[in-house]
Amino acid sequence: MPRIVRDATVAWRGSLSRGSGVATAGSGAFELPIDLPSRIADKPGKTSPEELLAAAHAGCYATSLAGEIARGGGTVESLDVKCTVTLDEVGDKGHLIVSSELDVRARADGVDAAGLERAVQAADAGCTFSSLIRASASVSVRAELESN
């Protein structure tokens, strides 16, 4: 198996509370401003580490589920995966990522509700990000089939 390396670079200027940075993808796919207010405020206009993780988890899980539904004999038309990552202050541990919740709406032929549930569990076990993030966070998946 190949060993794949993906990189991103952040250039940060100044302190945490008043400074800001730019995150640039090695692939060239994005260049994004980041700062502290966007990480903790109610209405962020910029991205944050947690939003990037939510995008990573949704992407990882979607690829994993597409593979599992096909393995179970189904044909994926489309999967909508929404991921919500929560950062919270936990006692004397400071800020921790405490949960990542996945919400899936699947359109697929040749799979029933029970088959989807099996694929959902297998995809969670097979998504590298789901396993990793359990070091500090709970991971939950809700999935439903949409009729075609």
Add this chain to the structure above:
Amino acid sequence: MAAERRASVTWKGDLMSGSGTIDEVGSGAFAPLDVSWPARSEEASGGKTSPEELIAAAHASCFSMALAHALAQAGNAPERLQTSAAVTFVPGTGITKIALSVRGTVPGLDADGFRVAAEDAKKNCPVSQALAGVPDVTVDAALE
């Protein structure tokens, strides 16, 4: 106080020949971004992002913020930190390594002080803690 951050992905088709789009993020800061299995698992990304690249961006951002905070708290606010994160993904195995590299311009701080602060940020930033299951996480820190 809890902060929730959301992103949505739509995937079409099977794993190998299908593809997906990160079509909405809560902040509105980016999207759409295309993702696919070849972009994830082949050496050349073809200009598309992947979960591993997004994790690299998340980790580099989180680490930079934690380090900026610790340095400022100790009286040495950084002028500039440039952090790269390289995430190694082995299909079938998972993420095996994250290598952080930071170059800093920090008035009043020597090289050893900077390295100690960088090790501490690597250990304690929320993304590092969430990814504590990665077997090998390293940081290479030097002043510019």
